[in-house]
Ligand code: NAI
């Protein structure tokens with residue numbers, strides 16, 4: 447019997463192209479696992495009115511380890527229109543299966559590393575003082591940032607209304623600041639609640655500090671907006687200060703989300719570990735990913751006490767899903783699989799994979815269309831881009 451059982455959920459679109467590539471890499475490093483396929487995503491929604499089928503939930507509950515590709519979501523009206531006719535008008539509501547999965551299994555630690563590989567033409571560069579064009583007047587900061595994003599609460603808690611019911615309006619009316627909105631007719635009013643619990647805040651901040659300790663980083667940055675969003679960002683910051691006391695050798699720095707996005711271009715290399723609530727963390731991790739190659743390089747883990755699911759942060763990219771050969775970059779998915787190895791304690795194999803990717807990128811002979819700055823499409827291959835499979839082949843070659 448294999449040591450691990452991994453539930454593989456390719457999902458929609460390019461999820462089906464990149465997930466199998468990550469399995470080739472896991473096999474190459476000798477990861478002792480059995481893989482069980484599970485359905486998730488748009489086809490499940492259309493056929494069952496549920497994008498996260500019960501069987502998938504049961505498998506994850508039992509085996510606790512998942513690899514996920516990507517899903518397609520669409521706005522409410524489009525979702526309803528695409529339900530199979532027998533299910534239409536029966537009150538089915540589309541929920542994103544990945545958000546549901548995070549909430550169902552309390553996958554509250556969302557970890558998103560954004561690490562630059564030397565030689566990636568997509569890496570962020572900045573002008574030196576006195577530097578100009580056509581001369582070596584630029585530097586390329588070494589970016590190694592991991593964003594710890596709270597994965598289950600905040601603005602994505604899902605407690606929201608357009609035209610809130612009377613009892614909700616009554617509660618809102620009890621707040622003096624709601625006076626400015628009190629006379630609006632219901633349909634003119636939309637409300638989303640930002641919910642932060644002390645316990646979840648403690649867990650995400652602790653995960654960030656533990657990671658900083660493991661990697662030997664000097665500080666952790668809490669990125670919120672406590673001067674304006676006083677209650678929820680205030681609680682995040684207060685908890686961060688409490689947790690920091692348990693880590694005397696690691697500093698706690700504090701930034702505001704708006705300023706942090708400005709500093710992104712100024713000194714990104716100074717931020718190794720950033721912790722944030724759900725929406726801010728989502729924004730921050732995409733912003734940092736943009737400095738190290740974008741969606742083709744952005745891996746993530748959704749980690750709970752019991753279950754953990756690893757996924758690239760990109761979506762299903764439907765416009766590329768039908769291309770043959772596939773052209774998208776499998777590196778984000780492969781890096782996500784490496785994070786799964788970290789999670790189960792197989793750090794050495796995880797590092798082997800990351801080194802193999804680093805070698806391929808440094809060498810620069812095999813590059814997918816995104817790394818060539820080509821427009822994605824059927825022509826990319828004839829223009830000289832590597833296919834999805836060729837990129838994996840190159841990684842496998844380095845693992846030999
Ligand atoms: P997307 O991430 O699917 O694609 C945006 C663009 O990024 C693509 O057109 C492509 O140019 C590039 N890209 C994405 N992955 C790439 C890769 N591996 N290699 C090279 N280039 C890559 O986001 P989009 O177009 O906004 O959404 C498409 C669908 O995916 C939507 O239905 C959306 O709801 C869903 N989505 C799902 C996510 C998930 O499963 N976690 C996350 C984001 C979007």
Ligand code: MG
Pocket residue numbers: 728732759
């Ligand atoms: Mg996102």
